Amino acid sequence: MVIMRRVAAGLLVMLLSMMARAELVVEVTQGVEAPTAIAVVPFGNETGSALSEDVAAIVQQDLQRSGFFQPMARENMLGFPVQQSELYYRDWRIAKMDYVVIGRAVSVGANDISVRFELYDVLREQSLLSEQVTITRDNLRDGAHFIADRLFERLTGLQGAFSTRIVYVTAEQLAPGKQRFRLQLADWDGARARTILESSEPIMSPVWSMDGSKLAYVSFETGKPAIYVQYLATGRRERIQSFPGLNGAPAWSPDGSQLALVLSRDGNPEIYILDLQSRQLQRVTRHYGIDTEPSWAPDGQSLIFTSDRGGQPQIYRLELANRKLERLTFEGNYNSSGRLTQDGRFLAMVHRSGGGGNGFDVAVQDLKTGRLDVLTRSGMVESPSIAPNGSVVIYATQEGTRGVLAAVSLDGRVQFRMPAVSGDVREPAWSPYLR
Amino acid sequence: MEIRSYIVPFVLALGVHAAVLALLSTHWMGHDEPQRKVPRHIEAQMIDLTALARREAEQAHIAEERAREAEQAQQAERKRQERVAAEQRRQELAKQQAEAETKRKARQEAEKKRQKEQAAQRAAEQKRQAELEAKRKAEAVERKRKAEEQARRQEAEVKRKAEAAAKAAKERERKQAQAEAELKQALAREQKAREAAARQASQAVIGDIQSYIQAMLQNGWRIPSTARNGMEAVVTIHLLPNGEVDQAYIHTSSGNAAFDNSAIQAVYRVQRFPRVADIDPILFERRLRKLSVKFRPEGLRW
Known part of the structure; x- marks a missing residue:
């Protein structure tokens, strides 16, 4: 009897438990942010x-x-x-x-x-x-x-960017008054660097076309700044029509048909878009401040650029369809050289936070939340360029009196120096995915 | 108990009644006794015709002897005498015949009377018998009635007793049932209380183990660089009673492979939740054999 009652009670408990069965849910919101x-x-x-x-x-x-x-x-x-x-x-x-x-x-x-x-x-x-x-x-x-x-x-789950390449410019002081500038192409880790252009005049602002087949850069080889396009497969070079004054900071549109560039032919540096087929030039900024360093959004719908129209350099976005202008950066008193990740969410830039004594560092801003993170503490960075998978930002910095290349993962966890190369290294540009 | 105390007096009374009845009945029987024992007989005179004839023959023989002695002399006499004798004889015979007749008549009468008496006696006997029978019947009826009554009474008694017993049994049953019900209620109450307590206890245990598992997993979770705030992956974990991870799989994907991987890896990195082994098996079955873990990073940079 007692046993039966116990059994019955047990069954009852089991039944109740079945009925009351609810899956236990544990929420894990913290973890170790480690590689x-x-x-x-x-x-x-x-x-x-x-x-x-x-x-x-x-x-x-x-x-x-x-x-x-x-x-x-x-x-x-x-x-x-x-x-x-x-x-x-x-x-x-x-x-x-x-x-x-x-x-x-x-x-x-x-x-x-x-x-x-x-x-x-x-x-x-x-x-x-x-x-x-x-x-x-x-x-x-x-x-x-x-x-x-x-x-x-x-x-x-992300495409690897280890087979991509970088280009950068080196400058060597061969003798007083005699310099050698080289445009170098290397593996993403800096290995197997080779010179694809050598000049005694400055080479600046190399930039990859989105298909990775050609570069655009500014060369002073004629004594005046001019924009060139160089095909990597053949080494063939092409000088883009040059204009009086400053010709600089070229940027390929995602489809490769247009080039955004900075011209000062109308007085102060403004941003133009050059149609490579028709050679049509179109002015897209109109301000007495300096507008420079254009870069295309991955969707080709807008340009981001640096402007000091607000009194200090900040990064803006210009919608091409309706010419709507939007300021993107508000933190710090200096933000320039903006580059967007391929998903369009993150903006890498050279950033100087407010307050004296602070140098220029690589920062990343989450355009979705507005959050800005400073990734480096080097104090003298320039020309950040983002890996096509958005994992790493490569940049130029100063080591002693020499410019070197370094990189930092977008989350700031890993920072590393590129292998030492002779001369002053500057203006790295990361290729898109290459086939 | 009170009912039972009546039984003995009742039986005694019954006995007394029976005794009295017996005594009286013998007394009543006594009146009939002589009638039956000494019946009235009719004295009938039996007449033997053969004996008469024999005597006549003897007398004739004597007369013949006398005649022979005085035969010749008394021939005439004799003849007359013969005639007289014959006459006498005839008369005698007639007388005898008449006597016999009367006797026969008388006998017939007597017979008739006897028969009549016999009939009467028979009738009386019959009557008596009938009466007896009736009496017996009546007695039987009475007895039967009494027996029946007795039986009825007994039956009633039995019934009453049975009823009483049944009632008592019922009462007992009711009481028992009540007691059982009360016990059951008490048990149920106790059970409920126990369950509530157990629930509370298990809730506490579950809460405990929940934070324990959470802590273990938070230690084990390597949030990948691709993780973003707002990502959420739900991992289903099957545990073994010793706390070991039996299997873990993505129930709801975050949409990011690395994130999903990291969640699964977190579980397998922990590999075993030792404190789960201390959990009550029923509770384990209920809540811990299969559980869901929601990986939802908070406070990431992005």
Whole structure:
């Protein structure tokens, strides 16, 4: 009887509990804002000869510099598995890794090698990616950047920008009164730099067309500033019609048919749009203040530019269809060189906050919320340029008396210097995605 | 109890009644007894005709002997005498015949009377018998009635008793039922109270474990760079009773792969919620075997 009653009571409780069953919901609103822990294990080399590049090291550096990842230092690795059968999740878990990348290179023919790379989720103990890429022996960096792109895309959902390029200008003082200016093209990490233009006169404001096939820049090679277009594939150059006074700060429209530029032919610097086909010039700003540094919004509907019409340089947006002008920046007493991310949400700029003694730094403003974050503390930055996936901003800064290139992830977590190059480095420009 | 105390006196009274009845009945029977024991008989005279004839023959024989002695002399006499004798004989015979007749008549009479008496007696007997029968019947009826009454009474008694018993039983049952009901109510109340307490306790436990799980996950969550304020991913977690994560999967995606990944990773990074193992199994089944975690960053830069 008692037992039955107990059983009945138990059943009742169970019934009630069934009825009262409501899923427990836990809300997690805080976390550790830390890069993802990943181990890029040195790749196995089964090609029979030493490789000119450490592919895994390049992959690791790429991932780290994106700011999204915190790779494990090699010296901390307990082992170097090169295939799945050698991979023990537990070891990597203990090492607090979330992901592990392993790979191995094998020879394919005389000059090609094939690199197999595999991505594993340590916590879930599953394979996320297993691919291979075939490259020529002297293009191992391309292969490495490709692998980094694949991994990045798999893990972040964003297209990797590690196979993109940058251009920048270097200036060298060869002798008193004799300078050498070079327009350089390099991997995004500064490696494999090569000169695509050399001049004894200043080269300025290089900018990529949206298809990545050509550059526009200002060259003083004729003694006067003039805008040139240079095709990367062939090296062919084209001088765009030049106008009296200042010709500067070109910017390609997203469709590549127009060029925004700054001309002072009407007195003070104003922004114009030049149709490259028809050579039609159209003035879009009209103010006695300086209007300069135009840049297209990714949708091509508006231009952002720097103007001191408000008494100090600030960034404005001009709607092209209706010429509606909107001031974007209000924080700080100096904001210039604005660049929008491809999603149009973030504005990177050179920023100087109010109050004396503060220098110029890279700042990012969230156009959705208006929030502005200063990413650097260098004090002398210029020419920020954003990676096409919006992850990193590259900029020029001063190191001692020399200009150098540096980059900072858009969230400010990772900051790094580009490899040292001779001379004064300035005006970097990040390419769009390249095929 | 009071009812039962009547039984003995009742039986005694019944006995006394029966005794008296028995005594009286023998007395009543006594009147009939002599009639039955000594019946009236009719004295009938039996006449033996053969004996008469034998005597006549003897007398004739004697006469013959005398005649033979005085035969010749007394022939005439004899003849006369014979005639007289014959006459006498005839007369005698007639007399005898008459006597016999009368006797027969008388006998017939007597017989008739006897028969009549017998009939009367039979009738009386019959009557008596009938009376007896009637009496017996009456007695039987009475007895029967009495028996019936008795039976009825007994039955009534039994019934009453049964009713009483039933009533008592009913009462007992009612009381028991009431007691049970009360007990049940008390139990229910207790149960309710217990449940309420348990609910409260489990609510407290759940609240506790909720913040515990939250804390563990917040420690384990590496918010990716692609995360933005307003993103929200709901992860369904299946736990094992020892607190280990059985599986975790995206229930509602944030739309951002890295964000979704980070949420899942957070769960697998924690891997085990040790304090869940201490939770009451029923509560675990109810609330913790499957739970939802909403990853919704607050205070991110963007």
